[in-house]
Amino acid sequence: DQQVKQNSPSLSVQEGRISILNCDYTNSMFDYFLWYKKYPAEGPTFLISISSIKDKNEDGRFTVFLNKSAKHLSLHIVPSQPGDSAVYFCAASAQGGSEKLVFGKGTKLTVNP
Amino acid sequence: DAGITQSPRHKVTETGTPVTLRCHQTENHRYMYWYRQDPGHGLRLIHYSYGVKDTDKGEVSDGYSVSRSKTEDFLLTLESATSSQTSVYFCAIGLGLTEAFFGQGTRLTVV
Numbered sequence: 001d002q003q004v005k006q007n008s009p010s011l012s013v014q015e016g017r018i019s020i021l022n023c024d025y026t027n028s029m030f031d032y033f034l035w036y037k038k039y040p041a042e043g044p045t046f047l048i049s050i051s052s053i054k055d056k057n058e059d060g061r062f063t064v065f066l067n068k069s070a071k072h073l074s075l076h077i078v079p080s081q082p083g084d085s086a087v088y089f090c091a092a093s094a095q096g097g098s099e100k101l102v103f104g105k106g107t108k109l110t111v112n113p
Numbered sequence: 114d115a116g117i118t119q120s121p122r123h124k125v126t127e128t129g130t131p132v133t134l135r136c137h138q139t140e141n142h143r144y145m146y147w148y149r150q151d152p153g154h155g156l157r158l159i160h161y162s163y164g165v166k167d168t169d170k171g172e173v174s175d176g177y178s179v180s181r182s183k184t185e186d187f188l189l190t191l192e193s194a195t196s197s198q199t200s201v202y203f204c205a206i207g208l209g210l211t212e213a214f215f216g217q218g219t220r221l222t223v224v
Contacts, residue, residue: 101158
């Protein structure tokens with residue numbers, strides 16, 4: 001039973017445009033959400049996170065939005081750059097539960113020059 | 114890098130042989146994790162540790178065991194490797210609940 005879902009395996013956008021990556025979760029106990037970026041042959045690297053007490057967190061070109069009622073979060077990248085081409089993983093954890101990050105399957109983003 | 118070293122980085126082994134992967138950290142983080150990454154499955158948690166000698170199972174723990182005798186080292190053992198355990202294995206460290214930092218990965222091939 002997949003608790004964190006990334007329903008789009010891939011996304012292709014033009015350089016300079018907005019990239020929107022989506023993530024849904026089913027476990028209402030999740031209260032901390034993260035995005036990781038992964039390049040081939042490297043480990044995932046932390047990108048941005050958001051706590052359930054917020055609905056938006058911004059860091060430069062990256063913004064994460066959280067809609068708790070819909071159990072949905074999204075990552076916006078504006079403007080997209082070719083160097084952003086990577087696999088993006090959504091992850092979630094639950095305070096007071098086990099200290100485990102549960103990951104989605106990932107979305108491969110390709111930013112075309 | 115967050116002070117995580119995985120060894121070996123690549124390994125080819127035969128079905129039925131035992132294999133041990135090592136994760137070493139220099140950050141003194143309490144939590145350590147082993148994940149595997151497979152096409153179509155993303156990152157799946159195998160085992161994790163919340164302190165020396167304190168470990169627990171993840172979602173795909175069958176066929177794997179772990180040990181943590183020191184804060185800095187977390188070992189993943191495949192008792193008898195199978196072809197289904199061919200994968201890329203990632204170790205991660207963290208303070209718990211918030212972001213975890215990943216190693217570079219170990220590519221394991223079981224033939």
